[in-house]
Amino acid sequence: MQNKELKRTANAVRKDIVTEVHAAKSGHPGGSLSCADLMTYLYFEEMNINPEDPANEDRDRFVLSKGHCAPALYAVMAERGYFPKEELTTLRKVGSRLQGHPSIIYLPGLDMSTGSLGQGVSTAAGMALAAKLSGKTYRVYTLLGDGELEEGEVWEAAMFSAAKKLDNLTVIVDNNGLQIDGRIADVNSPYPIDEKFSAFGFHVITINGHEFDEIRSAFKEARETKGCPTAIIMKTTKGKGVSFMEDKAGWHGTAPNDEQYAIAMKDLEEADHE
């Protein structure tokens, strides 16, 4: 995919995210918008997946360790053809396959149930280990929030992944700098993130998470890295693409009202014509 097409798809994903959360009247738009470019790249370019055959044993796996950003995952899956886009507005409603946090018992195509922070990265490492044990070549990707790095289990998983030389595992950190209670630097700083992963034995790449050229070259480098897992630390803007949500902790877990929804969609429509 050309960058132009990726951008257009990512913008459609952003519109889906805002529409989902608006329809649900709750959910997490800020962190979903900050990872929309990355998620688009993973599902449209990087991963070896087939929406027609979601349980294929040899597929690449994705674990959304920051499970509250389910709106981004559902949006990109719908855009990729895993399920009809019309279903997106059922998010968080009774009877919906789109649970508030991703659940494999509801929706085929998901690789793991997540939501409790810190746990997804361990399960991703388990999948990467399974590939090694069974001689398979699939790769495993997991996306963490930067606030999530405050969970101790992340570092248990990091130590394990490096110790077991899981070079088929790529950990991505969405470093938008904000968590519910404010700036991550102020709440309980996980910085320096790159040096921490490096000290735990990862190959570390730092990129701008909204630039497709940088995303592309980072994943290429991750695939070529042997003997250790890779951590891609991507600098992002929380609420990216919606003017009034950008870099505001208050939009971590709040849904836009009708008026705000209209402004958000107008912002995103305009981005299509840039």
Next chain:
Amino acid sequence: MSEIKKIATRESYGKALAELGAEFPQLVVLDADLANATKTELFKKVYPERHIDCGIAESNMMGIAAGLAAAGMIPFASTFAMFAAGRAYEQVRNSIAYPRLNVKIGATHAGISVGEDGASHQCLEDFALMRVIPGMVVICPADDIEARQAVRAAIEYNGPVYLRFGRSAVPVINDDNYTFQIGKGHVLRSGKDVTIVANGITVAGALEAAERLAAEGTDAEVINISTIKPLDTELLLASAAKTGKVVTCEEHSIIGGLGSAVAECLSESLPVRMLRIGVRDRFGESGPAAELIHKYQLDGEGIYTQIKDFLK
């Protein structure tokens, strides 16, 4: 009695894993720096490539097990019961049970029979913690024969299973004809006056208590309920209908474990007088296992004495 063979069920666990490794190539065993104590080292000796030491990081180990199961493997995650059911509780709930993944948790060193290590390592809450998780199967075998069969049954069952094994050697009470089935209790002694429901290390004591009661003219029925969940309600109700009095015995808090499970069943369908024998809402302590089992009245004498009081 001295000629009766005694084996710790953790030993049976390790042997069973090693024996079943060839038959089940998807079997992977995880440990958290306790392979020597949990006896998963017996599997490691035969299948080193399929034994993964996760180090002292039980929460991560449960997540690793979940990931392995999601990719089609059959992982057994092993550590002490305290850390499996306690420390990693939320990982077991959210990463294993909620996605209904095929993970087996082999928890050893449960209860006060851990002995000298004391209360920090004596998990008396694991039945309660595991039983309340939707879809979790909870098994506590009574002896070597049952423990080995339970390991196979857990592998052949598709879904999360919690297995509790003990540190101390316990008498072999089942014979070679015994067949373990998940969810099926086993009548070890028929009787008409009182039902004694036990599991784990208390089964031998319950049988001893029943012999002493018989000598005094009380005919006790002894049932081994090795599967706490799903509970064999049919067998329990039939026995309770016959005897009208039910005593439960477990090396666990009397809150939330076998006694509670049996009480829940009977109070809804067939209320009868009950006595719950177990640890009475307190922590354990250090000491030789046998002395502690005696002090906490979970041996034959203690169970007998408590039942005598109950029947007065």
